[in-house]
Amino acid sequence: MVFKCQEDSFLKHYTAKVVSCTKANNGFEIILKDTILFPEGGGQPSDHGWLNDHEVKNVVRKGAEAIHFVEVDQVPLQAGELVHQKLDWERRFDHMQQHSGQHLITAIFDREFGFSTKSWWLGTEDSYVDLDTKDVTKEQMETVENICNQLVVDCTAVSVKVYQPDDPALKTGALRTRGLPDDVSGPLRVVTIDGIESNMCCGTHVKNLAQLQAIKLLGVEKAKNKCLVHFIVGNRILRKLNECYEREIQFNNLLNGGPSSHVDLIKKLQTTVKAVQKTSKKLIAELAFQEAEKFTALSDKPRFYCLHRLDGASSDFINTFLRNAKQPDCFFFLTNGDDSGKGQLLLQGKPDDIATLGDAICKMLDGKGSGKGSLYNAKVNKLKEVWRCQKLIEEHFKAEISESETRSK
Numbered sequence: 010m011v012f013k014c015q016e017d018s019f020l021k022h023y024t025a026k027v028v029s030c031t032k033a034n035n036g037f038e039i040i041l042k043d044t045i046l047f048p049e050g051g052g053q054p055s056d057h058g059w060l061n062d063h064e065v066k067n068v069v070r071k072g073a074e075a076i077h078f079v080e081v082d083q084v085p086l087q088a089g090e091l092v093h094q095k096l097d098w099e100r101r102f103d104h105m106q107q108h109s110g111q112h113l114i115t116a117i118f119d120r121e122f123g124f125s126t127k128s129w130w131l132g133t134e135d136s137y138v139d140l141d142t143k144d145v146t147k148e149q150m151e152t153v154e155n156i157c158n159q160l161v162v163d164c165t166a167v168s169v170k171v172y173q174p175d176d177p178a179l180k181t182g183a184l185r186t187r188g189l190p191d192d193v194s195g196p197l198r199v200v201t202i203d204g205i206e207s208n209m210c211c212g213t214h215v216k217n218l219a220q221l222q223a224i225k226l227l228g229v230e231k232a233k234n235k236c237l238v239h240f241i242v243g244n245r246i247l248r249k250l251n252e253c254y255e256r257e258i259q260f261n262n263l264l265n266g267g268p269s270s271h272v273d274l275i276k277k278l279q280t281t282v283k284a285v286q287k288t289s290k291k292l293i294a295e296l297a298f299q300e301a302e303k304f305t306a307l308s309d310k311p312r313f314y315c316l317h318r319l320d321g322a323s324s325d326f327i328n329t330f331l332r333n334a335k336q337p338d339c340f341f342f343l344t345n346g347d348d349s350g351k352g353q354l355l356l357q358g359k360p361d362d363i364a365t366l367g368d369a370i371c372k373m374l375d376g377k378g379s380g381k382g383s384l385y386n387a388k389v390n391k392l393k394e395v396w397r398c399q400k401l402i403e404e405h406f407k408a409e410i411s412e413s414e415t416r417s418k
């Protein structure tokens with residue numbers, strides 16, 4: 010097979026003969042005489058594209074062949090027929106920018122600071138190189154970024170030369186073997202950034218660093234035995250800048266201030282929120298205490314007591330109330346929630362009453378919880394049904410009261 014994608018990275022349409030089309034999981038695997046769709050390799054993900062009207066979402070390298078996956082039920086192509094290949098150019102050019110940018114970033118970190126690249130990753134949002142060092146300083150990042158962008162401005166040429174595997178030039182040490190798949194066969198491709206480096210690579214590259222537009226190093230992420238320098242190249246910088254700008258406009262409106270004041274305004278907001286939360290917690294505790302006092306002061310102690318509040322989903326009110334409402338024989342039905350109907354349920358009473366009423370009340374309030382002994386706790390979703398639960402409780406205790414009245418007569 011000839012990889013047309015490697016001979017000419019800028020080819021977007023091509024016609025080639027079908028060599029084979031075989032059934033596979035969820036579709037068919039197609040091999041062509043030559044292809045412009047790049048199979049994954051050298052750290053670069055595979056191209057997307059079309060074979061006639063059939064969408065190709067994955068191409069993999071198997072020895073000297075590229076296998077194109079087409080997800081269809083019916084046989085899409087016959088061996089021997091000519092097929093029109095179309096490349097998803099936007100995706101390919103993006104990969105060429107990130108991939109060629111990685112060559113450059115790797116070369117400059119190596120040349121300037123002796124940090125070699127252990128591996129790299131081309132992601133959907135950003136990419137990174139994993140450098141063989143413990144840390145990279147801000148100044149080192151700036152130096153590399155500046156040199157890379159100057160080489161872009163200088164329109165530095167990028168060229169590809171194909172060598173036979175036994176070519177003595179490959180053994181001079183000037184050509185490196187990083188990123189080359191083990192099962193690659195036939196001629197070897199050497200990618201050269203003029204005056205910077207030569208590197209064996211099977212990927213697709215730009216012809217000139219000017220096509221990278223710009224390089225932005227985003228930051229250093231340190232993990233166990235890893236030092237990842239995240240970066241974006243070319244159109245991704247424009248996309249990122251656009252996202253940041255749109256977010257900035259939203260922040261301007263939300264915070265009622267320009268970008269230079271955003272951090273201060275958010276810090277101020279956080280301080281205010283913390284103070285309000287502290288006050289609110291104190292007020293809720295005081296309120297719960299008052300409610301408990303009111304209950305304790307009742308001369309005729311009720312058999313059951315219901316209290317519902319809409320102060321939010323926190324259980325602070327309920328807990329403070331129960332701690333202070335001293336009445337071991339009373340059955341308490343307490344809820345606290347918000348306008349959406351979500352909240353906390355707490356039942357306290359004699360174990361027999363909890364066992365009889367707990368699950369039924371929890372179900373009526375569309376909750377999830379459980380009871381043990383004299384307590385029942387649940388998170389509920391339908392607080393508007395509390396009146397039904399109250400009715401159930403009233404009936405339960407009415408029966409008990411009339412029973413004891415009958416007994417005492």
Ligand SMILES: [Zn+2]
Nearest residue numbers: 051210211212
């Ligand atoms: Zn490459």
